[in-house]
Amino acid sequence: MALEFCSSTYLNGRIVPTELACLPADNHAVNFGTAAFEAFRLYPTPNGSKLLGLDLHLNRLRLSMLSLGLSPMEPEEIIKALWQTINQNNLQQGYVRLLVYPNGNCLALDPSPFPSAALVMAWRSDSSGFLPPLTLGISHIRRPSAGSTLARAKISGFYAVEAAADRNAKKQGFDGNLMLNPDGTICEMTGANIFIVKDSVLYTPILPQSIDGVTRRLVIEFANTLNIPVKEVPLPLGDLMVADEVFVTGTYHQIRPVSAVGGQVLSSPFPGPVTQLLQERFQKMLDNPEDEIASRWLTGTVLEKFTPKPVAQQAYQIRSAELTDIPGIIAGVSSLLAEIRGIPEFQLPSTATNVCQRVIEGKYPGAIFVANPQGDNHSILGLITLTVQEAIHVESSYVLIQELWVHPEHRSQNIGDNLMQAVETYSRQQGISRIEVCLPTHEFPTFYSTYHFYQKSKFHDFGPRMRKMLE
Numbered sequence: 001m002a003l004e005f006c007s008s009t010y011l012n013g014r015i016v017p018t019e020l021a022c023l024p025a026d027n028h029a030v031n032f033g034t035a036a037f038e039a040f041r042l043y044p045t046p047n048g049s050k051l052l053g054l055d056l057h058l059n060r061l062r063l064s065m066l067s068l069g070l071s072p073m074e075p076e077e078i079i080k081a082l083w084q085t086i087n088q089n090n091l092q093q094g095y096v097r098l099l100v101y102p103n104g105n106c107l108a109l110d111p112s113p114f115p116s117a118a119l120v121m122a123w124r125s126d127s128s129g130f131l132p133p134l135t136l137g138i139s140h141i142r143r144p145s146a147g148s149t150l151a152r153a154k155i156s157g158f159y160a161v162e163a164a165a166d167r168n169a170k171k172q173g174f175d176g177n178l179m180l181n182p183d184g185t186i187c188e189m190t191g192a193n194i195f196i197v198k199d200s201v202l203y204t205p206i207l208p209q210s211i212d213g214v215t216r217r218l219v220i221e222f223a224n225t226l227n228i229p230v231k232e233v234p235l236p237l238g239d240l241m242v243a244d245e246v247f248v249t250g251t252y253h254q255i256r257p258v259s260a261v262g263g264q265v266l267s268s269p270f271p272g273p274v275t276q277l278l279q280e281r282f283q284k285m286l287d288n289p290e291d292e293i294a295s296r297w298l299t300g301t302v303l304e305k306f307t308p309k310p311v312a313q314q315a316y317q318i319r320s321a322e323l324t325d326i327p328g329i330i331a332g333v334s335s336l337l338a339e340i341r342g343i344p345e346f347q348l349p350s351t352a353t354n355v356c357q358r359v360i361e362g363k364y365p366g367a368i369f370v371a372n373p374q375g376d377n378h379s380i381l382g383l384i385t386l387t388v389q390e391a392i393h394v395e396s397s398y399v400l401i402q403e404l405w406v407h408p409e410h411r412s413q414n415i416g417d418n419l420m421q422a423v424e425t426y427s428r429q430q431g432i433s434r435i436e437v438c439l440p441t442h443e444f445p446t447f448y449s450t451y452h453f454y455q456k457s458k459f460h461d462f463g464p465r466m467r468k469m470l471e
């Protein structure tokens with residue numbers, strides 16, 4: 001399963017370009033590993049894409065946060081963040097990771113004074129088929145003991161142990177490592193739970209310190225419906241070596257056969273008959289939304305509950321501004337400045353109309369383009385203003401975009417793209433090949449959406465501009 005990292009990420013209330021989804025260097029979780037996290041799988045089904053085991057993941061997250069002392073977060077906020085990330089990346093199937101972290105600094109160890117914030121990353125997968133069999137080493141690093149109340153929590157800091165054990169496995173040529181409990185019984189695989197089949201009975205370790213896997217629970221449910229007996233027991237290593245079948249379960253691995261442990265090849269074929277039966281039951285759940293298990297385990301989007309109904313698409317035209325457009329242009333630029341500053345209203349000086357008029361009349365090098373509804377020359381749905389500049393460092397003229405605004409009810413209709421197209425056409429006609437824009441800085445609420453728009457339009461970063469006003 002190839003996974004491709006998606007270009008949009010949710011960070012503390014906003015969708016941002018993935019490369020800009022950064023936490024401050026002094027963030028508590030960055031320094032102390034205090035993020036609680038979950039990984040979800042999104043599956044395509046005949047009834048649209050669905051998340052598997054959402055409620056169980058959220059419950060485990062709640063327990064991880066509770067044991068760490070993180071401030072609580074509303075489940076609705078988390079669910080909305082997950083679906084916003086999925087929708088923004090137009091993801092049909094893939095892997096989604098959620099981190100809830102204390103949004104504060106590392107001057108003290110206690111994370112509880114800080115509000116919690118969410119980070120959601122997504123990866124697109126190219127297939128939902130089962131993964132090939134894997135080999136396991138036997139790790140000399142063990143899971144933290146059950147004496148710690150955190151032992152079963154999914155907390156980023158704990159995964160340093162898993163990461164070190166996984167590194168050791170790879171160094172020895174294994175795909176993963178078998179983690180043992182402090183008493184030498186089997187705990188789990190690095191990043192997955194483990195099952196063995198012996199004489200048609202399914203065995204899996206009890207949970208003193210392994211992760212209470214969502215997929216583990218699902219497999220136990222499948223086994224119950226298939227009348228396969230399941231026993232949760234302390235599992236000695238010797239039992240695994242003589243098992244008829246061994247497989248691991250997890251959000252990433254799904255149901256995945258194990259072909260060898262510690263260099264000893266297990267009995268073949270892979271997958272064995274019970275493993276295969278469980279895989280088929282899994283697939284049946286995905287293929288049949290009416291399936292009883294599917295209706296309880298698969299959850300579709302909830303975003304329509306939160307998203308305002310889209311305004312009917314309106315046909316529009318892009319044209320050069322005329323003098324009669326001036327009041328509409330001034331109103332649009334005022335709205336733009338209010339939105340950038342996050343304030344209800346912004347009053348432009350009365351002399352702004354003079355500048356507007358000079359550009360429209362061609363007395364100042366530049367242009368203004370507006371978007372009108374088809375057949376209505378008066379309403380302005382969007383506008384772009386530009387001036388032609390000369391600069392020594394550019395060695396010639398360039399176009400500087402001064403303002404770009406689209407009425408909030410008419411966004412997502414490509415008006416911005418088409419206004420930008422008009423600027424490109426204008427620039428070419430003038431023999432100018434360079435277009436620049438100044439962005440608001442990170443502190444402004446519109447920074448990310450503005451940045452994202454220009455990035456999509458193939459603008460590249462070349463450093464921020466600054467300005468000094470002369471007295």
Ligand SMILES: Cc1ncc(COP(=O)(O)O)c(C=O)c1O
Pocket residue numbers: 039162188189190191192193210211212213214215216249250251252
């Ligand atoms: C250490 C560990 N155990 C087990 C699991 C399996 O849990 P789930 O099925 O919920 O993904 C995971 C999954 O990430 C894990 O990291």
